[in-house]
Amino acid sequence: MQLHNFSAGPSILPKEVMYQAGEAVKELNNSKLSLIEISHRSKAFIEIMDEACELALRLTGLENQGYKALFVQGGASLQFLMIAYNLLQNKAGYLNTGTWSDKAIKEAKLFGDVVEVSSSKDKNYNYIPKDYSIPSGLDYLHITTNNTIFGTQYKSIPKTTSPLVADMSSDIFSRDFDYSKFDLFYAGAQKNMGPAGTTLVIIKESILGKVSRAIPSMLNYQIQSSKDSMFNTPPVFAVYTSMLNMRWIEAQGGVKVLGEKNASKAKLIYEEIDRNNRFEGFANQEDRSNMNATFNLKDPSLAEAFDGFCEAAGISGLKGHRSVGGYRASMYNAMSIESVEILVDCMQALEKKY
Amino acid sequence: MQLHNFSAGPSILPKEVMYQAGEAVKELNNSKLSLIEISHRSKAFIEIMDEACELALRLTGLENQGYKALFVQGGASLQFLMIAYNLLQNKAGYLNTGTWSDKAIKEAKLFGDVVEVSSSKDKNYNYIPKDYSIPSGLDYLHITTNNTIFGTQYKSIPKTTSPLVADMSSDIFSRDFDYSKFDLFYAGAQKNMGPAGTTLVIIKESILGKVSRAIPSMLNYQIQSSKDSMFNTPPVFAVYTSMLNMRWIEAQGGVKVLGEKNASKAKLIYEEIDRNNRFEGFANQEDRSNMNATFNLKDPSLAEAFDGFCEAAGISGLKGHRSVGGYRASMYNAMSIESVEILVDCMQALEKKY
Numbered sequence: 052m053q054l055h056n057f058s059a060g061p062s063i064l065p066k067e068v069m070y071q072a073g074e075a076v077k078e079l080n081n082s083k084l085s086l087i088e089i090s091h092r093s094k095a096f097i098e099i100m101d102e103a104c105e106l107a108l109r110l111t112g113l114e115n116q117g118y119k120a121l122f123v124q125g126g127a128s129l130q131f132l133m134i135a136y137n138l139l140q141n142k143a144g145y146l147n148t149g150t151w152s153d154k155a156i157k158e159a160k161l162f163g164d165v166v167e168v169s170s171s172k173d174k175n176y177n178y179i180p181k182d183y184s185i186p187s188g189l190d191y192l193h194i195t196t197n198n199t200i201f202g203t204q205y206k207s208i209p210k211t212t213s214p215l216v217a218d219m220s221s222d223i224f225s226r227d228f229d230y231s232k233f234d235l236f237y238a239g240a241q242k243n244m245g246p247a248g249t250t251l252v253i254i255k256e257s258i259l260g261k262v263s264r265a266i267p268s269m270l271n272y273q274i275q276s277s278k279d280s281m282f283n284t285p286p287v288f289a290v291y292t293s294m295l296n297m298r299w300i301e302a303q304g305g306v307k308v309l310g311e312k313n314a315s316k317a318k319l320i321y322e323e324i325d326r327n328n329r330f331e332g333f334a335n336q337e338d339r340s341n342m343n344a345t346f347n348l349k350d351p352s353l354a355e356a357f358d359g360f361c362e363a364a365g366i367s368g369l370k371g372h373r374s375v376g377g378y379r380a381s382m383y384n385a386m387s388i389e390s391v392e393i394l395v396d397c398m399q400a401l402e403k404k405y
Numbered sequence: 406m407q408l409h410n411f412s413a414g415p416s417i418l419p420k421e422v423m424y425q426a427g428e429a430v431k432e433l434n435n436s437k438l439s440l441i442e443i444s445h446r447s448k449a450f451i452e453i454m455d456e457a458c459e460l461a462l463r464l465t466g467l468e469n470q471g472y473k474a475l476f477v478q479g480g481a482s483l484q485f486l487m488i489a490y491n492l493l494q495n496k497a498g499y500l501n502t503g504t505w506s507d508k509a510i511k512e513a514k515l516f517g518d519v520v521e522v523s524s525s526k527d528k529n530y531n532y533i534p535k536d537y538s539i540p541s542g543l544d545y546l547h548i549t550t551n552n553t554i555f556g557t558q559y560k561s562i563p564k565t566t567s568p569l570v571a572d573m574s575s576d577i578f579s580r581d582f583d584y585s586k587f588d589l590f591y592a593g594a595q596k597n598m599g600p601a602g603t604t605l606v607i608i609k610e611s612i613l614g615k616v617s618r619a620i621p622s623m624l625n626y627q628i629q630s631s632k633d634s635m636f637n638t639p640p641v642f643a644v645y646t647s648m649l650n651m652r653w654i655e656a657q658g659g660v661k662v663l664g665e666k667n668a669s670k671a672k673l674i675y676e677e678i679d680r681n682n683r684f685e686g687f688a689n690q691e692d693r694s695n696m697n698a699t700f701n702l703k704d705p706s707l708a709e710a711f712d713g714f715c716e717a718a719g720i721s722g723l724k725g726h727r728s729v730g731g732y733r734a735s736m737y738n739a740m741s742i743e744s745v746e747i748l749v750d751c752m753q754a755l756e757k758k759y
Contacts, residue, residue: 248640
């Protein structure tokens with residue numbers, strides 16, 4: 052039986068990507084050497100890194116526009132402090148839409164003034180704030196485009212005259228977006244781009260070099276950029292596998308085609324959540340994420356029965372985050388609509404029996 | 406034809422480790438899921454992380470002695486600044502034995518006073534300094550136990566009353582050592598422990614919490630330790646593969662047995678370097694590394710001929726670092742003595758023909 056992996060991250064990748072990555076760990080392209088035993092200064096790996104960076108810019112439509120793509124380590128959590136280290140001289144604004152925004156704010160406060168422009172914490176982050184005014188003269192405004200834990204997602208990009216910075220860890224490459232509205236965006240690979248262990252950072256280079264503090268080399272975007280992500284040994288396997296996955300995204304037709312497929316998958320599950328009287332959605336309807344659908348049983352005593360249906364159908368990784376409870380169906384690019392249909396079948400089976 | 410991979414890092418790992426890691430990327434232990442698509446909070450991965458940490462302490466003989474093993478990201482280069490961030494309140498001492506020591510010093514200077522206790526830079530780092538006095542009252546003394554680029558290695562541990570910190574990136578798990586002499590040691594995985602993408606840090610926990618500055622969460626050893634290396638998503642593949650490799654080290658008999666094998670391999674190559682009139686060693690004899698043997702052709706015009714012999718024999722990754730030139734034979738744990746014998750054969754073939 053095939054499993055349907057709804058895990059929030061690390062999460063599903065295309066079968067062919069995982070297969071090819073596994074083969075490369077045994078032997079890279081008939082080289083008689085494993086991907087993981089070759090020098091990162093070898094021609095073979097430099098080509099991999101270059102292709103990964105090119106693909107990232109091409110998929111976001113940012114080639115030849117003054118942007119640079121970097122692959123670094125440390126996850127989004129290291130970006131929380133790198134952003135402040137490199138960009139926060141006086142005052143930055145943050146929109147607080149969940150646990151990860153909140154953590155980003157906490158780290159930034161070590162480096163300068165932080166204004167929480169708006170927050171949805173009052174309702175356990177079940178919505179994206181809309182009515183707020185953004186102070187002028189910010190070093191940058193930071194948003195989290197998709198909130199994995201709570202299942203909310205920005206449907207439009209806030210308008211600001213300050214540089215716009217975004218954590219896109221859980222929806223990078225998942226929709227057609229005007230990426231040029233952003234001055235810096237980043238994504239821990241392990242949700243929609245690749246395996247855990249690398250982080251994509253795309254930066255408009257003109258925003259760098261404006262703070263007066265000394266920045267340690269590893270945390271300095273200008274140094275990482277001048278060394279083309281090779282200031283030190285990069286996480287070879289994670290970059291290679293992300294590159295394979297970006298090739299796959301491009302072969303599918305790019306973010307526009309995948310964005311439409313992701314919208315169809317989301318429509319399917321949300322329509323069932325709204326129709327089926329056993330369930331209720333967590334997130335505010337207009338802010339619902341196309342990546343992570345959060346929902347609960349109206350009657351928690353049915354959990355055992357529903358879990359049984361899901362297990363029998365081969366569904367895994369559906370448990371909700373402890374901050375929300377209930378269920379969370381993460382439906383990243385690699386998830387087929389057929390897997391979502393099977394989840395919907397389970398929801399209908401529960402309705403029919405109870 | 407089998408290749409003999411003398412690459413300095415990323416570098417050779419045991420064939421069976423690379424094979425098993427490749428299989429796990431396709432499917433982990435008949436779970437129907439890939440290693441890289443499961444949650445890092447799953448029972449399967451928590452067991453992997455726990456086993457990796459236990460193995461690291463067991464192989465270094467540091468179980469139940471107040472030490473904690475962590476797997477973090479960012480390589481040794483991130484440790485250069487994390488060490489200073491967490492431990493440097495007033496003044497730290499550094500022994501400068503190569504490019505990597507030098508980089509560690511540069512990053513530490515951003516956080517406090519740094520005393521360069523001694524340096525071998527005067528002779529392009531071809532030796533380990535011996536006659537120097539260590540100031541008292543240092544927050545810590547930092548050494549680099551093995552210098553990958555220059556092929557030198559500490560044969561004894563400096564005596565100091567200050568906490569001792571060591572970069573062991575290129576000789577971790579390679580010899581029988583009194584690891585309890587160190588208060589903190591670390592190793593980028595990609596030389597002797599695993600694939601690029603994770604860094605082992607072993608810390609005596611009692612040395613933490615003594616600096617007054619605020620430390621960003623991701624760079625804070627106390628936070629990383631309290632979260633058992635799971636403050637954020639760990640680099641799953643690199644930790645898993647390092648765990649497999651540490652299992653292999655233990656199955657071989659541990660660091661004592663491997664240390665003896667490594668000494669035999671080193672003896673073989675250095676005896677040939679000294680005997681064979683076509684070659685000369687780079688490093689000071691008594692400081693020669695058992696991991697990385699650096700040597701040059703006395704007559705550089707023979708390079709093409711020697712490279713030809715090596716290529717025909719399936720030797721790869723032998724080119725010296727640009728700081729030294731010539732050749733560098735890296736002979737980490739996974740390298741067999743047979744591969745070193747083949748290199749010696751090539752050296753003898755050159756001697757015979759020219």
